[in-house]
Amino acid sequence: MEGKITWFNKIYIKSRELSGLALDSLFCFISFSAARMSLSLSFTHPILSRHVYSAVFPPPRFLFLSPHIPTTSRFPILYRAPQRATALSATAATASIFRDTAASASVFAGAYVLIFTFDILTQKELIQQNLSRKLVHILSGLLFAISWPIFSNADEARYFASLVPLINCLRLVIHGLSLSDDQSLIKSVTREGNPKELLRGPLYYVAMLMLCALAFWRESPVGVICLANMCGGDGFADIIGRKYGSSKIPYNQSKSWVGSISMFVSGFIISIGMLYYYSALGYLQLDWGYTMHRVALISLVATVVESLPITMLIDDNISVPLASMLAAYLTFGQ
Ligand SMILES: Nc1ccn([C@@H]2O[C@H](COP(=O)(O)OP(=O)(O)OP(=O)(O)O)[C@@H](O)[C@H]2O)c(=O)n1
Numbered sequence: 001m002e003g004k005i006t007w008f009n010k011i012y013i014k015s016r017e018l019s020g021l022a023l024d025s026l027f028c029f030i031s032f033s034a035a036r037m038s039l040s041l042s043f044t045h046p047i048l049s050r051h052v053y054s055a056v057f058p059p060p061r062f063l064f065l066s067p068h069i070p071t072t073s074r075f076p077i078l079y080r081a082p083q084r085a086t087a088l089s090a091t092a093a094t095a096s097i098f099r100d101t102a103a104s105a106s107v108f109a110g111a112y113v114l115i116f117t118f119d120i121l122t123q124k125e126l127i128q129q130n131l132s133r134k135l136v137h138i139l140s141g142l143l144f145a146i147s148w149p150i151f152s153n154a155d156e157a158r159y160f161a162s163l164v165p166l167i168n169c170l171r172l173v174i175h176g177l178s179l180s181d182d183q184s185l186i187k188s189v190t191r192e193g194n195p196k197e198l199l200r201g202p203l204y205y206v207a208m209l210m211l212c213a214l215a216f217w218r219e220s221p222v223g224v225i226c227l228a229n230m231c232g233g234d235g236f237a238d239i240i241g242r243k244y245g246s247s248k249i250p251y252n253q254s255k256s257w258v259g260s261i262s263m264f265v266s267g268f269i270i271s272i273g274m275l276y277y278y279s280a281l282g283y284l285q286l287d288w289g290y291t292m293h294r295v296a297l298i299s300l301v302a303t304v305v306e307s308l309p310i311t312m313l314i315d316d317n318i319s320v321p322l323a324s325m326l327a328a329y330l331t332f333g334q
């Protein structure tokens with residue numbers, strides 16, 4: 001009796017396999033001829049299946065009734081995943097790609113507008129080249145981090161965001177090596193108008209933007225705090241230190257107490273502001289008492305590192321973000 005049941009089971013499973021294969025083959029044949037080669041591929045492509053194929057040639061309903069034989073089908077390409085779930089995830093994936101592409105393009109355009117604006121302001125002598133460079137330093141990284149919520153929730157969103165600093169990296173290398181001439185870029189981000197300067201501070205700076213987006217993104221306070229100290233803290237130390245920094249730090253005569261205090265205060269305030277922004281948007285959940293203490297400690301570490309007489313050995317755009325990153329990683333632990 002038991003042997004008979006097993007035998008019947010085998011026949012039943014085999015017949016389901018065959019009927020599945022037959023329907024799958026029929027399905028493929030119809031899709032092939034209807035969609036003229038290329039569109040038929042979209043049946044098996046998770047992203048295009050709903051948008052390309054079904055919009056042009058909606059498949060007959062009976063084709064969706066293909067039996068569910070996920071493991072026994074000998075031709076997995078002929079197996080069709082449950083239609084509704086696949087179609088929904090394909091729609092979501094397509095929407096994310098569109099959104100992330102549009103977001104990258106907008107942020108990239110924003111970077112161009114920012115540099116162009118400061119070039120105009122410098123040309124019209126409304127601000128000095130040095131101030132322009134520091135304002136670009138403060139604004140570009142902070143605006144970049146502020147722009148992250150416009151990207152989708154897809155896992156790939158951070159890669160799309162990183163394209164912006166990556167392209168700017170290439171831009172800096174091309175102009176830094178004088179392979180092409182972009183006076184707007186050179187005037188707004190260099191100290192003396194020498195293209196070679198693009199290959200130092202600004203290049204390390206965009207590399208750090210890319211690292212923070214890729215490694216920490218919106219889910220961790222580490223990247224946000226790191227950028228707040230590198231862009232905000234270091235930027236204000238320079239602007240305020242130059243203007244009011246007559247009293248120098250004993251171990252470094254090119255840095256002042258006022259500059260370092262400004263760095264600590266602005267790094268702290270901007271870090272808290274950025275964390276508040278990300279927690280208000282629901283990306284981070286923070287215990288504010290704990291956070292205030294930790295952020296103060298991280299800003300202090302960044303300030304001390306910035307004040308050290310090591311600028312000849314290591315650029316501030318490397319030492320400050322790496323020190324902040326390490327301190328933030330050790331205190332927040334993610
Ligand atoms: N803690 C600090 C940092 C900077 N400054 C002032 O800002 C100027 C520039 O500082 P720094 O950032 O070290 O100079 P650069 O190397 O020119 O700038 P960057 O790091 O952007 O390359 C210093 O000369 C000083 O007047 C200061 O007073 N105190």
Ligand SMILES: C/C(=C\CO)CCC[C@H](C)CCC[C@H](C)CCCC(C)C
Pocket residue numbers: 107108110111114133134136137139140141143144147164165168172188189190201202205206209317
């Ligand atoms: C002068 C700078 C560093 C020296 O300390 C900063 C250089 C900035 C880059 C050339 C431009 C970077 C653009 C960002 C990747 C994106 C900004 C986007 C935003 C929306 C404006």
